[in-house]
Amino acid sequence: MADYVTFVRGKDDAQIAATEYKDSSAYWLPGRAAAKLRPMLPTSAKIWIDASVDGLWHWPNCSDDGYREYIAQFVHHDRIGDSAFQRKPDAKLVSAFVQATLSHISSSVPEAAWLSVPQLPYNENRKQNAINKALAKATRDWVTRGKFRGRLVLPVILTNQRQLNKKVQRNQQAHLAAQCFSLSGAESVWVVDSSLNDQAGTGNFEHERFPGLVHFHEELREKLGKECFTIAGPYWGMNLVLWSRQLVHYPAIAVGKAYQYYIPGTQFSSSSTKVALPGLRRMALCSPALKSWLQDSIAKIGQGNVVSEEFKKLEKHLSSILLNEQLGKKQVATTYREWLAKLESIPAEGRAVALYQDFSSAYVLGKSLPDLKPPESVKSPSRIAKQFMNNCL
Numbered sequence: 001m002a003d004y005v006t007f008v009r010g011k012d013d014a015q016i017a018a019t020e021y022k023d024s025s026a027y028w029l030p031g032r033a034a035a036k037l038r039p040m041l042p043t044s045a046k047i048w049i050d051a052s053v054d055g056l057w058h059w060p061n062c063s064d065d066g067y068r069e070y071i072a073q074f075v076h077h078d079r080i081g082d083s084a085f086q087r088k089p090d091a092k093l094v095s096a097f098v099q100a101t102l103s104h105i106s107s108s109v110p111e112a113a114w115l116s117v118p119q120l121p122y123n124e125n126r127k128q129n130a131i132n133k134a135l136a137k138a139t140r141d142w143v144t145r146g147k148f149r150g151r152l153v154l155p156v157i158l159t160n161q162r163q164l165n166k167k168v169q170r171n172q173q174a175h176l177a178a179q180c181f182s183l184s185g186a187e188s189v190w191v192v193d194s195s196l197n198d199q200a201g202t203g204n205f206e207h208e209r210f211p212g213l214v215h216f217h218e219e220l221r222e223k224l225g226k227e228c229f230t231i232a233g234p235y236w237g238m239n240l241v242l243w244s245r246q247l248v249h250y251p252a253i254a255v256g257k258a259y260q261y262y263i264p265g266t267q268f269s270s271s272s273t274k275v276a277l278p279g280l281r282r283m284a285l286c287s288p289a290l291k292s293w294l295q296d297s298i299a300k301i302g303q304g305n306v307v308s309e310e311f312k313k314l315e316k317h318l319s320s321i322l323l324n325e326q327l328g329k330k331q332v333a334t335t336y337r338e339w340l341a342k343l344e345s346i347p348a349e350g351r352a353v354a355l356y357q358d359f360s361s362a363y364v365l366g367k368s369l370p371d372l373k374p375p376e377s378v379k380s381p382s383r384i385a386k387q388f389m390n391n392c393l
Contacts, residue, residue, distance in 0.1 A: 002023045004025060004340065005048065005231055006027050010033065011036075013254075013256050016330055020333045026048045027041050027046070028049075029048065029050070029109070030052050031101070035108040047111065049106070049108070049109055049112045049116070053118040054119065054121050054155065054264065055067050055263060055265030056080050057263060058266060059077075059082070060078070062266070071265075074100040076097040079097075080094070080097055080131065080135075083127060086131040089130055094138050095138040098138035099142055102115060102118070102139065113150045114151045114188070115150060116154075117153065117154045118138075120132055121158070122177075124162050124169065126172060126176070133176075136180040136184035144185075152184060153189070157194055164209070165212040170216045170219055171219065174219045177189065181224060188228065190252070191220065192252070198236050198259075198388075199237070199259070199384055200378070201377075201384055201387065206387040217242055218247060230248040231252050232248040232251060233251055235252075236259040239253070244355040246348060273325045274286060274332060275321060275332060276332045279306070280362050281385050282362075282381075286321050289373040290318065290376070291315055294311050294314060296369075314331070317331070356389060356393050359386075360385075367382045369381045369382075
């Protein structure tokens with residue numbers, strides 16, 4: 001098995017994951033869909049089930065009716081989602097809720113090897129601290145009764161860049177994570193900043209937000225020890241940066257069009273089809289304007305270049321991708337898997353330098369190409385690679 005974890009949210013993801021990511025160390029599945037998605041994945045695969053308790057962060061303002069129906073089957077779910085109860089949780093009610101959720105999801109896929117500890121997302125005002133510690137303790141009590149013998153994974157789901165940009169705030173989040181890790185008896189930690197779309201090209205990414213995420217993982221590792229297995233993402237590039245710098249054991253990989261973690265409970269929809277731009281280490285919106293840009297870029301690069309040939313192949317299939325979003329998802333997944341395989345072939349000690357060089361090549365190439373055209377929001381072809389490049393070492 002390869003050192004990455006694949007996040008599978010639905011049927012389309014499962015179909016792609018089963019072919020493009022069949023050597024994944026584990027597949028993350030949401031509790032409400034785990035039983036349906038499991039048969040679509042390799043029979044030998046390790047399954048990681050997450051009860052999606054973090055969606056109660058929105059409670060009762062959930063716009064996803066499917067999530068409301070799913071979470072409502074668990075006793076006291078409304079209390080767990082109540083802000084007053086979160087500050088002063090009743091241990092008996094929390095225990096009943098944890099027993100209901102974990103018993104349900106573990107029975108939905110009996111061979112599941114990993115389970116997430118029920119946790120709410122971390123809030124910068126720390127109102128969820130007490131409930132998360134109570135949920136962690138209740139999980140350990142459930143496990144000690146012989147209910148599960150696999151690996152427990154503690155989710156650390158961050159919700160705002162202000163939790164990471166400054167050391168004082170990072171320390172608060174890392175301290176809570178360490179407490180919950182100890183209370184739960186977990187063996188692994190999964191960290192994701194749910195507010196981070198690391199391809200957005202935002203101005204503070206390079207010198208503030210990305211370094212803040214790196215520092216958080218460094219500080220969390222000091223508290224938990226190097227032997228604690230850690231997972232980061234899903235992101236587009238920062239998961240690979242953290243893995244290449246040996247700050248996490250597994251990068252989390254998405255296989256849809258959103259290389260970001262979305263807290264359940266709200267409807268996620270995007271009509272925009274995206275494709276990966278080989279050689280530039282980024283995605284772009286699939287549109288007639290992109291076809292024109294590819295033609296201009298091919299002429300700029302010239303014949304006989306590997307990237308030029310890849311651009312030609314993409315330009316040839318762009319019309320089909322515009323008509324079939326699943327083709328776009330598969331193109332992105334295939335391109336990303338080839339990128340990951342290139343990094344996997346390099347010894348762990350050299351991956352950070354190799355990834356830096358990879359992004360550097362993408363940056364230099366991007367600087368030579370014309371700007372992307374609307375509706376693309378990040379018009380500079382080199383901007384995204386530059387931001388990642390400067391955080392690799």
